[in-house]
Amino acid sequence: MKKILVTGALGQIGSELVMKLREIYGANNVVATDIREADNEVVTSGPFEILNVLEANKMADIAKRHQVDTIMHLAALLSATAEANPQLAWNINMGGLMNALEVAREEHLQFFTPSSIGAFGPSTPKDNTPQDTLQRPTTMYGVNKVAGELLCDYYFAKFGVDTRGVRFPGLISYVAPPGGGTTDYAVEIYYEALRNKKYTSFIGKGTYMDMMYMPDAIDAIIRLMETDAGRLIHRNAFNVSAMSVAPEHFEAAIKKHIPEFTLQYKVDPLRQKIAESWPNSIDTTAAKQEWGFTTRYDLEKMTADMLEKLSVKLTKN
Numbered sequence: 601m602k603k604i605l606v607t608g609a610l611g612q613i614g615s616e617l618v619m620k621l622r623e624i625y626g627a628n629n630v631v632a633t634d635i636r637e638a639d640n641e642v643v644t645s646g647p648f649e650i651l652n653v654l655e656a657n658k659m660a661d662i663a664k665r666h667q668v669d670t671i672m673h674l675a676a677l678l679s680a681t682a683e684a685n686p687q688l689a690w691n692i693n694m695g696g697l698m699n700a701l702e703v704a705r706e707e708h709l710q711f712f713t714p715s716s717i718g719a720f721g722p723s724t725p726k727d728n729t730p731q732d733t734l735q736r737p738t739t740m741y742g743v744n745k746v747a748g749e750l751l752c753d754y755y756f757a758k759f760g761v762d763t764r765g766v767r768f769p770g771l772i773s774y775v776a777p778p779g780g781g782t783t784d785y786a787v788e789i790y791y792e793a794l795r796n797k798k799y800t801s802f803i804g805k806g807t808y809m810d811m812m813y814m815p816d817a818i819d820a821i822i823r824l825m826e827t828d829a830g831r832l833i834h835r836n837a838f839n840v841s842a843m844s845v846a847p848e849h850f851e852a853a854i855k856k857h858i859p860e861f862t863l864q865y866k867v868d869p870l871r872q873k874i875a876e877s878w879p880n881s882i883d884t885t886a887a888k889q890e891w892g893f894t895t896r897y898d899l900e901k902m903t904a905d906m907l908e909k910l911s912v913k914l915t916k917n
C-alpha cells in the first residue's frame with residue numbers, strides 16, 4: 601500500500617481511516633472521495649474528489665489519474681437505512697462494490713472492503729460464531745454483505761485481485777456520527793450521557809452484540825492490508841471484535857464516570873429485529889492466527905476515552 605483511493609471517505613470509518621493513512625503513507629498518497637463534500641479535515645488535508653460509486657468511469661479515471669495501487673471501498677448504505685430502502689441499498693451496495701472491484705481488476709490494485717456481523721442470520725450459531733459457518737441473513741444489508749464477501753472471493757480466485765475484508769461489529773467513535781446502523785445506540789449513549797445524563801435505548805435490555813472502538817478498527821484494516829498475502833487462508837471476510845455487550849453494560853460503564861446517568865428503553869421493532877438476527881459474540885481466532893489481529897480497548901478503557909474525547913468535542917461545538 602503506497603497510494604490509496606478511499607470511497608465513502610466522509611463516513612464514520614473513512615473520517616478516521618483517511619487521517620491515519622495520511623499520517624502513515626503521506627497526505628498526498630491518500631485520495632479521499634465521497635458523494636458529498638463537507639467542512640472536514642478529510643477534504644482539506646489532502647486530495648479529495650467528489651465521486652458517486654455508481655459512476656464506474658469516473659472511479660476508474662480517478663484511480664488512473666492518481667496512479668493508486670490500493671482501493672478501500674467504504675461507500676455503502678448501512679443496516680437500518682438499507683432495510684428502509686432495500687432496492688436502493690442493493691443498487692448502491694452491490695453496484696458500487698462491482699464498480700470498485702472492476703477498477704481493481706483493470707488497474708491491478710489491492711482491494712479492501714468491510715463486511716459486517718450483519719452477514720450472519722438467525723440460523724447462524726449465536727455464541728462464539730465461527731469464522732466459517734451458516735450465513736443466511738434476513739436483512740437486505742446482510743444479503744448485500746454475504747454477496748459482497750463471495751464476490752470479493754470470486755475476484756481473487758478468478759482474476760487474482762488481492763481482495764481482503766473484515767466483518768466489523770458495531771463501531772464506536774466520536775469523530776463522525778454513525779451512518780444508520782443497528783448498533784448506533786452504542787455511540788448515541790455517550791453523546792446523551794454527556795449532554796443530558798440520560799439516554800433512551802432503541803435496542804432492548806439483554807440484547808448482546810459485538811462492538812469495537814474505532815482506533816482498533818482502523819489498526820485492523822491497516823494490519824490486514826500490510827500482511828504478507830501468503831499468510832492469508834481466509835480473505836473475505838475475517839471475524840473481528842473487541843467485546844460482546846448489551847445496553848446495560850454501557851450504562852454500568854458510563855455510571856462509573858457519570859453516577860447520575862440513567863438508561864431507559866423504548867425499543868424500535870425494526871432495529872431490534874435486526875439485532876436479534878445477529879450473533880451475540882463472534883470468534884476472532886482466524887484473524888488472530890492469520891494476520892495478528894489484536895485490540896487495545898475493552899469496554900472500560902473505551903468508555904473512559906470516549907467520554908474524555910467527546911466532552912472536549914462537545915465543549916468546542
Ligand SMILES: NC(=O)c1ccc[n+]([C@@H]2O[C@H](COP(=O)([O-])OP(=O)(O)OC[C@H]3O[C@@H](n4cnc5c(N)ncnc54)[C@H](O)[C@@H]3O)[C@@H](O)[C@H]2O)c1
Pocket residue numbers: 607608609610611612613614633634635636651652653654673674675676677678692696714715716717767768769770771772777778779780781783
Ligand atoms: N460503522 C459501523 O459500525 C460498521 C460496521 C460494520 C460494517 N461497516 C461497513 O463499513 C463501511 C463504511 O461504513 P461507515 O460506518 O463509515 O458508513 P457511513 O454511513 O458513516 O459512511 C458512508 C459514506 O458513504 C457515502 N456514500 C453513500 N452513498 C454513496 C455513493 N453512492 N457514492 C459515494 N459515496 C457514498 C456517504 O456520504 C458516507 O460518507 C460500509 O461498508 C459498512 O457497511 C460499518
